[in-house]
Amino acid sequence: MPYRLRTASRVxxxxxxxxxxxxxxxxxxxxxxxxxxxxxxxPVRQALSLGGAAAVRQLGSGLLPLAPVGVLLPLAxxxxxxxxxxxxxxxxxxxxxxxxxxxxxEGWAPGHVLDVxxxxxxxxxAALAHxxxxxxxxxxxxxxxxxxxxxxxxxxxxxPAPAERAEGRDGTRPRPxxxxxxxxxxxxxxxxx
Numbered sequence: 001m002p003y004r005l006r007t008a009s010r011v012x013x014x015x016x017x018x019x020x021x022x023x024x025x026x027x028x029x030x031x032x033x034x035x036x037x038x039x040x041x042x043p044v045r046q047a048l049s050l051g052g053a054a055a056v057r058q059l060g061s062g063l064l065p066l067a068p069v070g071v072l073l074p075l076a077x078x079x080x081x082x083x084x085x086x087x088x089x090x091x092x093x094x095x096x097x098x099x100x101x102x103x104x105x106e107g108w109a110p111g112h113v114l115d116v117x118x119x120x121x122x123x124x125x126a127a128l129a130h131x132x133x134x135x136x137x138x139x140x141x142x143x144x145x146x147x148x149x150x151x152x153x154x155x156x157x158x159x160p161a162p163a164e165r166a167e168g169r170d171g172t173r174p175r176p177x178x179x180x181x182x183x184x185x186x187x188x189x190x191x192x193x
Contacts, residue, residue, distance in 0.1 A: 009075035016068050017098075023065075024102045028111030036107065036114035043117045062121030063128070065102075066095045070126030071133045088130055095126030 037043060047058040073094055074087050099122035107114035 006076060009072050010077075013069070013072040013076050016072065020065060020098075020102055021105070024106040024112070025109050027109060034113055038114075038116055040116050040120060043115065044121070059121065062118055063125035065118075065125070066099055066122035067125040067129040069095050069098060070129035071137075074130065074134050075137070084135060087134065088127070091130045091134075092123060092127045096123040099123055 044059065044062075047055045049055075050058070070091055073091050078087055078090075096119065099119040102122075103114055103116075103119050106112040106118075
């Protein structure tokens with residue numbers, strides 16, 4: 001995965017988590033609050049009974065908050081070679097843990113109510129986003145790396161050994177310089193600081 005894409009995914013994931021934290025902890029003015037919902041899928045059934053746009057809006061507000069995590073997390077820390085099932089399970093588990101932590105924090109904030117369905121819908125939103133977007137993105141990345149020309153390392157120019165050096169104009173080979181002379185030349189040529 002390209003370094004730029006991984007870095008951008010990490011930055012976007014961090015910003016998204018900060019936004020979720022702020023939304024969970026901000027104080028909401030409310031004259032009264034309903035009791036915590038610990039019955040799974042009760043508000044979902046209630047939303048579906050409303051029908052139409054109200055049901056879509058209520059269910060969408062539960063699915064969307066963690067949906068970006070389902071895409072950004074595998075891009076930020078995953079690898080294209082990891083199996084689809086492992087990536088899906090890791091992302092879904094991370095979204096479930098994150099949703100639970102956010103709901104617990106939200107339960108302490110004034111004006112917010114603990115709702116089990118927010119955890120379930122948030123996890124489902126992350127899983128759905130992962131299933132819809134991550135496999136095509138990984139296939140695109142694999143195709144891009146397969147068609148990209150392989151970078152060939154350039155070998156440094158070979159320096160001929162002293163015995164292979166070209167002969168001088170008169171047909172003789174140059175004489176080797178003694179090591180002591182090189183050390184004297186090297187010490188006089190070096191700048192003094």
